[in-house]
Amino acid sequence: MTQRQFPLDLRQSAGSGPEPLDDGALILRGHASSHAADMIAQIRRMARQSPFRRMTTPGGGSMSVAMTCCGLRGWCSDAHGYRYEERDPLTGQPWPAMPEGWRQMAVAAAAMAGYEGFAPDSCLINGYRVGARMGLHQDRDERADAPVVSLSFGLPAIFLWGGLLRTDPLRRIPLLHGDVVVWGGTTRLAFHGIAPLRKGDHPLTGPCRYNLTFRRTA
Numbered sequence: 130m131t132q133r134q135f136p137l138d139l140r141q142s143a144g145s146g147p148e149p150l151d152d153g154a155l156i157l158r159g160h161a162s163s164h165a166a167d168m169i170a171q172i173r174r175m176a177r178q179s180p181f182r183r184m185t186t187p188g189g190g191s192m193s194v195a196m197t198c199c200g201l202r203g204w205c206s207d208a209h210g211y212r213y214e215e216r217d218p219l220t221g222q223p224w225p226a227m228p229e230g231w232r233q234m235a236v237a238a239a240a241m242a243g244y245e246g247f248a249p250d251s252c253l254i255n256g257y258r259v260g261a262r263m264g265l266h267q268d269r270d271e272r273a274d275a276p277v278v279s280l281s282f283g284l285p286a287i288f289l290w291g292g293l294l295r296t297d298p299l300r301r302i303p304l305l306h307g308d309v310v311v312w313g314g315t316t317r318l319a320f321h322g323i324a325p326l327r328k329g330d331h332p333l334t335g336p337c338r339y340n341l342t343f344r345r346t347a
């Protein structure tokens with residue numbers, strides 16, 4: 130008898146305890162699944178206030194990932210470089226507030242990874258469609274003495290996880306709907322990225338993947 134297989138893009142992770150990723154880094158599989166529908170609805174509401182946009186890189190290119198932010202400061206990229214801004218440059222208005230439930234989830238996930246007292250003041254919201262990718266980079270525009278907490282919703286993606294040198298070997302780690310990754314401490318500045326998103330259709334997000342990263346900027 131052939132085993133019936135769920136298509137990859139309908140899968141979500143089981144929530145089977147922390148999965149070590151690296152020193153100071155772990156994956157909480159499925160940890161955000163039960164909040165997904167609410168959080169996706171909130172993302173869509175926020176995007177009416179501060180729309181997803183494809184930012185320009187300092188090199189003059191345009192990012193394939195569409196971004197928006199919430200919280201006290203939002204990450205911005207343009208011809209002048211990368212930085213955090215208190216106002217959305219697109220609207221001239223403050224970014225949408227970070228919902229208290231989001232903050233609590235990020236604080237709890239950080240604590241599960243050993244980072245007590247995480248106080249995120251910014252959340253970068255990435256929107257990926259088929260082919261969108263994020264090249265290998267370090268998250269170094271915010272405080273590196275606080276962890277990054279990352280939530281994935283919708284279509285699966287391959288997370289590329291390296292080391293402190295750009296040339297360190299890369300691991301390819303599937304991130305599914307509801308997965309949470311926390312990294313800090315000695316691997317806070319590890320290089321990472323996202324492989325080009327594969328086509329799919331997710332019941333909650335259709336052809337997209339959303340990724341939320343909570344950070345401490347000041």
Ligand SMILES: O=C(O)CCC(=O)C(=O)O
Pocket residue numbers: 253255263268279281288321322323340342
């Ligand atoms: O989409 C992801 O899972 C990672 C995003 C990321 O690395 C970033 O926004 O800095």
Ligand SMILES: [Fe+2]
Pocket residue numbers: 266267268321
């Ligand atoms: Fe990053």
